[in-house]
Amino acid sequence: MSQLTEELVLDRLIHEPGRLAILTVLSSVTDADFVFLQRATGLTKGNLSSHLSKLEEAGLVAIDKRFVRKKPNTNVSLTAEGRRRIAAHWEQLERLKRLSETVAPDQAHTPS
Amino acid sequence: MQRRELETAAANYSYLRGMLCIPLGGLFILAALGNWEVGPFRHTWVFLLVALAIGVVALAISRFYNDNYGRLTPSTSQQIRAGIGLVLAVALMLGGASLLRSHASWSLDLPVNAIAVCFALVMLVSYAIGVGLKAHHIIIWGAVLVAGALPVWNGTDPSNIGLLLCGAGVILTGVFDHRVFVQTFGPARAIDYENGDVAAH
Numbered sequence: 061m062s063q064l065t066e067e068l069v070l071d072r073l074i075h076e077p078g079r080l081a082i083l084t085v086l087s088s089v090t091d092a093d094f095v096f097l098q099r100a101t102g103l104t105k106g107n108l109s110s111h112l113s114k115l116e117e118a119g120l121v122a123i124d125k126r127f128v129r130k131k132p133n134t135n136v137s138l139t140a141e142g143r144r145r146i147a148a149h150w151e152q153l154e155r156l157k158r159l160s161e162t163v164a165p166d167q168a169h170t171p172s
Numbered sequence: 173m174q175r176r177e178l179e180t181a182a183a184n185y186s187y188l189r190g191m192l193c194i195p196l197g198g199l200f201i202l203a204a205l206g207n208w209e210v211g212p213f214r215h216t217w218v219f220l221l222v223a224l225a226i227g228v229v230a231l232a233i234s235r236f237y238n239d240n241y242g243r244l245t246p247s248t249s250q251q252i253r254a255g256i257g258l259v260l261a262v263a264l265m266l267g268g269a270s271l272l273r274s275h276a277s278w279s280l281d282l283p284v285n286a287i288a289v290c291f292a293l294v295m296l297v298s299y300a301i302g303v304g305l306k307a308h309h310i311i312i313w314g315a316v317l318v319a320g321a322l323p324v325w326n327g328t329d330p331s332n333i334g335l336l337l338c339g340a341g342v343i344l345t346g347v348f349d350h351r352v353f354v355q356t357f358g359p360a361r362a363i364d365y366e367n368g369d370v371a372a373h
Contacts, residue, residue: 081178084175084178084179085178085179085181085182087179088178088179088180088181088182088183088247089182089244089245089246089247089250090244090245090246090247090248091244091245092182092242092243092244092245093242093243093244094242095239095240095241095242095243096185096241096242096243096244097242098242099181099241099242099357099358100178100181100182100185100357101178128243133243135243150175
């Protein structure tokens with residue numbers, strides 16, 4: 061793999077739309093609970109639960125299970141690694157976007 | 173959802189829980205009625221009882237939002253911004269109202285409704301910084317600002333009418349904010365709602 065291609069590789073764990081949405085929401089808060097994440101991302105309960113498990117296993121989020129007014133409540137926050145990885149991922153997407161914008165006009169002039 | 177929408181979800185959640193504005197607006201109106209000593213409001217205990225009832229309503233509304241839309245802790249930068257905003261708002265209210273119309277020697281003593289003018293400005297700036305001005309913010313607080321700035325407030329102190337105007341404005345803004353909130357996050361209990369939530373395992 062060339063150096064350029066390696067530099068443009070996306071983080072597959074984060075790039076999945078559901079997980080990208082969860083991490084992006086969490087990057088703008090200190091912590092949020094399961095219901096808020098469901099509201100903000102539009103994911104179903106099962107999907108959100110499954111994505112959170114994967115993100116926790118990868119060490120990107122910390123999950124705190126507690127009781128609020130005798131009801132179970134799952135509170136989620138980004139770990140330092142999660143915060144670093146989501147910021148790097150968005151930066152990578154921006155770089156790809158800029159690259160595609162510079163490459164596309166060049167290709168338009170390429171003879172077929 | 174786009175990146176920007178996801179990143180602003182927390183700010184929208186904090187600012188647009190409009191139903192909380194209804195008891196807040198009620199407090200403004202209660203303060204005006206208390207100052208005027210209208211009917212039963214001339215008794216301090218009536219004033220305190222109604223204030224307590226308003227507090228209970230506010231708690232119930234807060235619980236409604238928490239149960240149906242979840243909880244979050246804003247980021248440290250958002251909390252610092254909110255703290256600075258609050259200090260500036262209080263300073264603008266006190267300083268602005270004293271400057272426009274007060275007994276202070278340095279007051280311009282203009283025939284305006286200083287409370288309405290200053291509070292409308294605070295609300296416009298606060299929404300503009302927090303979530304961006306929506307049409308209803310501009311219409312409602314623009315109207316309060318214009319009404320307060322008209323040079324027709326001669327004679328007796330118009331502070332209580334200012335409180336009434338602000339109270340009505342806060343309630344009206346809350347109704348429209350809640351509408352935007354529901355458009356953003358969906359109607360209450362529209363999601364697979366549970367007693368608490370599902371653990372992530």
